[in-house]
Amino acid sequence: xxxxRLLVSLLAAVPAAAVAGEKEPPADEQATxxxxxxxxxPAKPVELECATKSVVVAANAANATSGQxxxxxxxxxxxxxxAKGAWRVVHVDAEHTGSxxxxxAKTCADSCPLxxxxxxxxxxxxxxxxxxxxxADNELLLLAVVKRDSLDLRATTFSGxxxxxxxxxxxxxxx
Numbered sequence: 001x002x003x004x005r006l007l008v009s010l011l012a013a014v015p016a017a018a019v020a021g022e023k024e025p026p027a028d029e030q031a032t033x034x035x036x037x038x039x040x041x042p043a044k045p046v047e048l049e050c051a052t053k054s055v056v057v058a059a060n061a062a063n064a065t066s067g068q069x070x071x072x073x074x075x076x077x078x079x080x081x082x083a084k085g086a087w088r089v090v091h092v093d094a095e096h097t098g099s100x101x102x103x104x105a106k107t108c109a110d111s112c113p114l115x116x117x118x119x120x121x122x123x124x125x126x127x128x129x130x131x132x133x134x135x136a137d138n139e140l141l142l143l144a145v146v147k148r149d150s151l152d153l154r155a156t157t158f159s160g161x162x163x164x165x166x167x168x169x170x171x172x173x174x175x
Contacts, residue, residue, distance in 0.1 A: 037149050040075035052169030054098035067096030086111035087124045120148035
C-alpha cells in the first residue's frame with residue numbers, strides 16, 4: 001500500500017511526455033517556441049511588457065527591486081546600417097526603483113535611440129550610443145538589449161567606466 005502511494009506520487013511528478021517515452025524540450029527551447037521573434041517594422045510602434053529584476057551596485061547604493069516595466073519601441077530607418085529607431089518608457093511600477101524605467105523616465109520621456117544589431121537583437125541606448133571608454137567620470141550610459149528570439153532583456157547602466165546598475169527579465173509583446 002505504501003509503495004503504491006509512493007509510485008502514484010512519483011508518477012504525478014513526471015511530465016506526461018516522459019511517461020509516453022517522448023523527450024520534452026529543455027525549458028529555454030520551450031520559451032523560444034512559445035514566443036514569436038520580435039520584429040520591428042518602420043512607423044509601427046511595438047510595446048513590450050517586461051517583468052524584471054534590478055540591482056543598483058553603485059557605491060553606497062546597493063538596492064535590489066523587481067516589478068513591471070513597459071517600453072515602446074519604434075523603428076524609424078530600416079535601411080540604415082544599423083537600423084535605427086527610438087524607444088521610451090511607458091510605465092514602470094512605483095516600487096521598482098532600481099529599474100531603468102525610473103532612471104531613464106526623464107531622459108527618454110520623448111525618446112532615446114534604438115539600434116537593431118546584425119543578429120536582430122534590439123539595443124536600447126540612453127542618452128546615445130557610445131563606448132564606455134568614451135565616458136567622462138560621472139557620465140551615465142545605459143545599454144539594454146532585448147533578444148530577438150526569446151525577448152529576454154538585459155540592461156547595464158554605467159557611470160563613467162564603472163557599473164552603476166544591472167537589470168534582467170523577460171518581455172512579451174503587447175497586442
